[in-house]
Amino acid sequence: MKQTPWLGFSIDRAASTPVFEQICAAIRLRAASGDMAPGSKLPPTRVFATELGVSRSTIVTAYEQLVAEGYLSSQQGSGYRLCASGEVEMAQRQAPAADPKSGAAARRGGAQGPGSASPPQMVEAHIFRAGTPDMRLFPYRQWAKTVARICRSDPQAMFVGSRGFGSLALRQSICDHVAEWRGISARPEQVIVTAGATDALEICLHALAQSGDSVALEDPGYRPLQYFITAQGLTPEYLRVDDSGAVLPSGPVAPRLAILTPSHQFPLGGAMSPARRMEFIRWAIKTEAWIIEDDYDSEFRYAGRPIPAMAGFDHLHRTLYIGSFSKIFSNALRLGYLILPEPLVASFANSIKRFGPKASSMPQQPLADFIDSGEFYRHLRRVRRIYAERRRFLLDQLSQDFGAYGYCVDHQAGMQVVFHLTCALQDREVCIRAAELGLSIEALSGFVQTPRPGDGGYNGLVLGFCGYSEAELQQGLGLLQQILQLVSR
Numbered sequence: 001m002k003q004t005p006w007l008g009f010s011i012d013r014a015a016s017t018p019v020f021e022q023i024c025a026a027i028r029l030r031a032a033s034g035d036m037a038p039g040s041k042l043p044p045t046r047v048f049a050t051e052l053g054v055s056r057s058t059i060v061t062a063y064e065q066l067v068a069e070g071y072l073s074s075q076q077g078s079g080y081r082l083c084a085s086g087e088v089e090m091a092q093r094q095a096p097a098a099d100p101k102s103g104a105a106a107r108r109g110g111a112q113g114p115g116s117a118s119p120p121q122m123v124e125a126h127i128f129r130a131g132t133p134d135m136r137l138f139p140y141r142q143w144a145k146t147v148a149r150i151c152r153s154d155p156q157a158m159f160v161g162s163r164g165f166g167s168l169a170l171r172q173s174i175c176d177h178v179a180e181w182r183g184i185s186a187r188p189e190q191v192i193v194t195a196g197a198t199d200a201l202e203i204c205l206h207a208l209a210q211s212g213d214s215v216a217l218e219d220p221g222y223r224p225l226q227y228f229i230t231a232q233g234l235t236p237e238y239l240r241v242d243d244s245g246a247v248l249p250s251g252p253v254a255p256r257l258a259i260l261t262p263s264h265q266f267p268l269g270g271a272m273s274p275a276r277r278m279e280f281i282r283w284a285i286k287t288e289a290w291i292i293e294d295d296y297d298s299e300f301r302y303a304g305r306p307i308p309a310m311a312g313f314d315h316l317h318r319t320l321y322i323g324s325f326s327k328i329f330s331n332a333l334r335l336g337y338l339i340l341p342e343p344l345v346a347s348f349a350n351s352i353k354r355f356g357p358k359a360s361s362m363p364q365q366p367l368a369d370f371i372d373s374g375e376f377y378r379h380l381r382r383v384r385r386i387y388a389e390r391r392r393f394l395l396d397q398l399s400q401d402f403g404a405y406g407y408c409v410d411h412q413a414g415m416q417v418v419f420h421l422t423c424a425l426q427d428r429e430v431c432i433r434a435a436e437l438g439l440s441i442e443a444l445s446g447f448v449q450t451p452r453p454g455d456g457g458y459n460g461l462v463l464g465f466c467g468y469s470e471a472e473l474q475q476g477l478g479l480l481q482q483i484l485q486l487v488s489r
C-alpha cells in the first residue's frame with residue numbers, strides 16, 4: 001500500500017471503490033474541510049501517478065471528474081487548481097457511496113446477495129441507459145463563455161437561419177469537421193443543420209420517398225425509423241445483419257432508399273466490411289436508389305484508426321450522410337446535420353420550405369465557434385478517454401463475473417455494449433426485473449422486427465456505459481448479477 005505525502009492518504013487496492021474514485025474522494029474531502037485553500041495547485045499528474053503507483057490516466061480521470069464536478073479548474077499548460085467554493089456551478093449527481101453492501105460486495109454475493117434475506121435495493125440513476133453522454137463532463141464554463149461572447153459582440157448571429165439550412169458558420173465548421181474526421185469533402189451549400197439525427201432521417205424520408213415506396217432498413221435496427229416509415233405509408237424491407245454488416249435488399253420491390261449504420265451497426269456494434277460497402281454503392285448506382293448513412297456515434301472509436309464514412313468512399317454520389325451532436329454534447333442540444341449530394345440540394349430546399357426547419361437557431365453560432373476554437377475537440381478527446389476507461393471496466397467485469405450467463409463482442413466503439421445471453425434466460429424478462437430496480441437496460445430482441453430461424457442469438461442486454469462512473473457501473477452490475485441469479489432459479 002503506497003502513501004502519498006501530499007494528500008496523506010493511501011490507495012486501498014482491496015476496496016470495492018475504484019482507485020480514481022478514492023483519489024476524487026480524498027481531494028473532495030480536503031476541499032470541503034478547508035485543508036486545501038482555494039486556488040492551490042494540485043500535484044502534476046505524472047508526479048502524482050508515480051507517487052501513488054497508479055497510471056497517469058487514472059490521475060487524469062480523477063482530476064477531470066473533479067473539474068466536471070466544479071471542484072477543480074484546469075488550464076492548458078498550468079495544471080489543475082482547486083476552485084473557490086462559489087465557483088462550483090453545476091448541479092451534481094452524487095456518485096453512489098462506496099457502500100460495502102452495494103457494488104462489488106453485492107456482486108460477490110455479499111450481504112445483499114441472493115441468499116440473503118434483504119431484497120436488492122433500487123437505484124435512482126437509471127444505470128446502463130444506452131446512448132446517453134455523461135452531462136457531468138459537459139464543459140459548462142467554456143460553453144457559457146462562448147455564448148456570452150456572442151451575446152455581447154454579435155447577437156444577430158444567433159438568429160440567422162440561412163433559408164432553413166441553418167447557420168452558414170456552423171455549416172462551414174461541419175464541413176471542416178467531416179473532412180478531417182470522416183474523409184468527406186463537401187461544401188456548406190450541401191449541409192443542412194437539423195434537430196439531431198432523427199430529424200435528418202425524417203427530412204430524408206419526406207424529400208426522397210413517396211407513399212407506397214419501399215425503404216430498406218437494418219434488422220435489428222433503430223426503432224423510431226420503423227415508426228416514421230409506417231406513419232408515412234412506406235413499406236419497410238428489413239435487412240438481416242451478418243458478420244459483414246446489413247445484407248443487400250432482395251425483396252420483390254426495389255427499395256427507393258436504404259438506411260444504414262455502416263461505421264457502427266445499431267445496436268449490435270460491428271462495422272460494415274469494405275466489400276459490403278462497395279456492393280451497396282454498386283446496388284444504389286444500378287437501381288438509382290439512395291443510401292442514407294446514419295453515422296450517429298462515429299466519434300466514439302476507442303482503438304485503431306477511425307473507419308472512414310461510406311459517404312466519403314462514395315464521394316457523396318449516391319450516399320447522404322447524417323451526423324449528430326447529441327452523443328458528443330447532449331441529447332438536449334438537439335443539433336445534428338445532413339450532408340447531401342449536390343443534385344439533391346434544390347429538392348431538399350423545397351422540402352424544408354414545405355415542412356419548416358426544426359433545428360434551434362440560437363446555439364448554432366456558439367457551436368460553430370466552439371468547434372473552430374478547438375474547445376469542441378478538447379471536450380471530445382476528454383470524454384473519449386473517460387468513456388474508453390468505463391467501457392474497459394464494464395467489459396472486464398462482464399467477462400470476469402458474468403461468463404456463466406453470456407459474452408460480449410468487443411467492437412472498440414460506441415456508447416453501449418451488447419451482452420449476448422447464452423443461458424436459458426429471456427432478455428425481456430431480465431430487463432423488466434432490471435427496470436423494477438431502476439436499471440435502464442434494453443432487450444436486444446426488442447430491436448428485432450422479423451425474427452428468423454437461426455437468429456436465436458438476438459437475446460441479449462444492451463448496456464450503455466458512457467453516462468456512469470465506474471462506481472455506478474459497479475453498483476449496476478451488482479444488481480444485475482442478483483437479477484440474473486433470481487431469474488435463473
Ligand SMILES: Cc1ncc(COP(=O)(O)O)c(C=O)c1O
Pocket residue numbers: 131195196197198199222261266294296324325326327331335336
Ligand atoms: C442509430 C441511431 N440513429 C439516430 C439516433 C438519434 O440521434 P439524435 O439524438 O441525434 O436524434 C440514435 C439515437 O440513439 C441512434 O441510435
